[in-house]
Amino acid sequence: MCRNAMSWLRHKDKWRRFETCAYQIAPSPPMSPELAMNCEKAVHVVKSDGEILRAGQAVLFMLGEIGYCLLVTILRLPPFIWGVELLYKFVASNRPWLAHIMFRKEYAD
DSSP: HHHHHHHHHHHOOOTTOOOOOOOOOOOOTOHHHHHHHHHHSSSSEEEEOOOEHHHHHHHHHHHHTTTHHHHHHHHHHHTTTHHHHHHHHHHHHTTTHHHHOOSSSSSOO
16 A cells, blocks of 8 residues: 555544554564565455455455445445456556555645
8 A cells, every 4th residue: 555545544544443554564473474475466454353355355444444334335245346356456556656646635644
């Protein structure tokens, strides 16, 4: 997740449910060599019960936790979830360009 996206999430996370950090500096555990390798390709969420979500599922989980519950409920259903995953792949492969467009505003941490 790019720095501005992490700032946006922290700004929207009124209940402080998330601890965000770049995977390169994440503590071990939960970070493992295998997880670090996978984090290069997609955002991951490690839930409090140890379950690991990645890519579109991780984004939907975060959106649900910050209050977009109805939207997330709909997007988790087929065929919408397939679109979420395809959109995630597009966004992930164009991250620098899209971050410049989408996250122009800096959020205070």
